Amino acid sequence: MYRFLMLVILLTNGIVKAEPPSSSRIAAVVNKGIITQADLMNRLRLATITSGLEPNSQNFEKIKPQILRIMIDEQLQFQAGQKYKIEINQEQIKQAISNLEESNGMPKGSIARMLKDNNIPLKSLEDQIHSNLIWVELIREKFTPTLQIADWEIDQELKLQKERDTKTQHHLAEIVLPFDGPEQEERVKSDLANLIVELEKGAHFSALAQQFSQSATSAQGGDMGWLTEDQLELEVREFLSHLQPGQLSQPIRTPRGYILLAYLEKKLPTNDAQMLVKTQQVLLPFPKNVTEDVARAIMVKAEEISQESKSCVDLENIAKSKFPSSVSRMSKGEPLSNLPGPLQEIVHSLPLNQASKPLLSNDGGVIIMVCEKKSQKVAELKKEDIQAIIAERKLSLLARRELRDLKRHAFIDVRM
Numbered sequence: 001m002y003r004f005l006m007l008v009i010l011l012t013n014g015i016v017k018a019e020p021p022s023s024s025r026i027a028a029v030v031n032k033g034i035i036t037q038a039d040l041m042n043r044l045r046l047a048t049i050t051s052g053l054e055p056n057s058q059n060f061e062k063i064k065p066q067i068l069r070i071m072i073d074e075q076l077q078f079q080a081g082q083k084y085k086i087e088i089n090q091e092q093i094k095q096a097i098s099n100l101e102e103s104n105g106m107p108k109g110s111i112a113r114m115l116k117d118n119n120i121p122l123k124s125l126e127d128q129i130h131s132n133l134i135w136v137e138l139i140r141e142k143f144t145p146t147l148q149i150a151d152w153e154i155d156q157e158l159k160l161q162k163e164r165d166t167k168t169q170h171h172l173a174e175i176v177l178p179f180d181g182p183e184q185e186e187r188v189k190s191d192l193a194n195l196i197v198e199l200e201k202g203a204h205f206s207a208l209a210q211q212f213s214q215s216a217t218s219a220q221g222g223d224m225g226w227l228t229e230d231q232l233e234l235e236v237r238e239f240l241s242h243l244q245p246g247q248l249s250q251p252i253r254t255p256r257g258y259i260l261l262a263y264l265e266k267k268l269p270t271n272d273a274q275m276l277v278k279t280q281q282v283l284l285p286f287p288k289n290v291t292e293d294v295a296r297a298i299m300v301k302a303e304e305i306s307q308e309s310k311s312c313v314d315l316e317n318i319a320k321s322k323f324p325s326s327v328s329r330m331s332k333g334e335p336l337s338n339l340p341g342p343l344q345e346i347v348h349s350l351p352l353n354q355a356s357k358p359l360l361s362n363d364g365g366v367i368i369m370v371c372e373k374k375s376q377k378v379a380e381l382k383k384e385d386i387q388a389i390i391a392e393r394k395l396s397l398l399a400r401r402e403l404r405d406l407k408r409h410a411f412i413d414v415r416m
Contacts, residue, residue, distance in 0.1 A: 030079070033078070033079060044064060046128075064416075068414065074128065077403070084141065093129050093133070097112075168228070169267050170227055171227075173222040174222045174260065174261055176258070205221070235252050244263065245266050246263065246264075275336045281331070281369075282315055284366075303358055311371075315355055347368065
């Protein structure tokens with residue numbers, strides 16, 4: 001439903017030359033509306049600099065078909081809003097830009113300055129936001145009054161949420177490129193291959209998702225939130241079993257289109273994840289310019305310390321006596337979910353007062369021991385929370401269907 005621009009990087013790419021007035025030739029006709037070459041070029045420059053891509057002609061050509069399709073969708077959404085007399089004022093657009101700055105930790109007015117420094121008209125961003133705001137409002141006004149949520153749906157969702165809390169959850173992000181037939185499928189596969197190349201060069205996944213993904217999650221940079229395996233499409237679930245946090249999937253063909261999946265994090269069941277844990281961590285630091293032999297000797301010493309320690313006090317004292325430069329840190333009781341994903345699993349599986357096997361890090365050998373575990377009550381979802389979850393899901397499906405119908409009945413003439 002949404003496709004706001006998330007500015008996740010501060011630009012250092014330099015100035016991009018503006019297109020001359022002659023570029024106002026028509027790129028596409030959408031019913032009675034037009035998209036000019038100048039409109040398209042401004043959006044191409046906007047898309048590249050906010051996605052971490054070099055704003056050059058080679059990248060413009062790669063992403064031009066996808067950006068034009070997105071602009072056609074936005075034109076259809078804008079026209080639908082006009083038909084239903086949906087009005088968005090300038091103050092709402094300014095507020096949306098202000099929200100973008102705030103959510104990305106940017107000073108007020110920095111987006112306008114960034115666009116000006118790169119010779120991109122502010123109107124390019126405002127038009128994009130305008131279409132998105134209109135579409136969100138249109139879907140809500142058109143479907144919310146007749147949207148029905150039965151008691152059994154609420155009960156089922158509540159049951160699913162409770163079951164979800166007892167399972168491992170995966171934090172995922174996606175880029176979704178839909179297609180309507182074999183001809184479009186090949187083009188979409190090519191577009192996705194180009195995006196993968198840019199990601200390998202260092203482009204930001206969230207920024208690419210913001211610009212190119214055609215899914216409700218695009219507003220959040222493709223962020224799908226925390227999901228259990230049984231909440232995922234079968235095709236995605238099969239790929240997930242071969243991924244680790246921090247990895248990227250290959251393109252996945254699903255009923256929604258092709259999906260590129262980013263596996264961000266993993267967390268334990270909620271009751272375990274919210275458990276308060278106190279840990280003792282000891283680092284046996286490597287010297288500068290450490291050799292492989294020296295590192296191996298330090299890891300052997302860490303193994304000795306680990307085996308001899310029978311309590312958190314022991315761990316600190318024995319480490320200090322056997323390795324004087326060791327550094328100890330006792331954490332206060334904090335939720336297990338606050339720890340990094342790999343560390344969560346280690347701490348969760350450790351019995352009290354049993355040292356872990358030494359862990360190799362860039363800084364040295366690390367030993368962890370759990371000193372204390374305390375259960376913490378987890379807040380339960382309220383009925384209105386469940387209704388909001390179901391409503392958002394239904395509205396997203398209705399929005400996709402509505403846009404598909406608009407495209408089916410529209411006159412679209414691409415002149416490139």
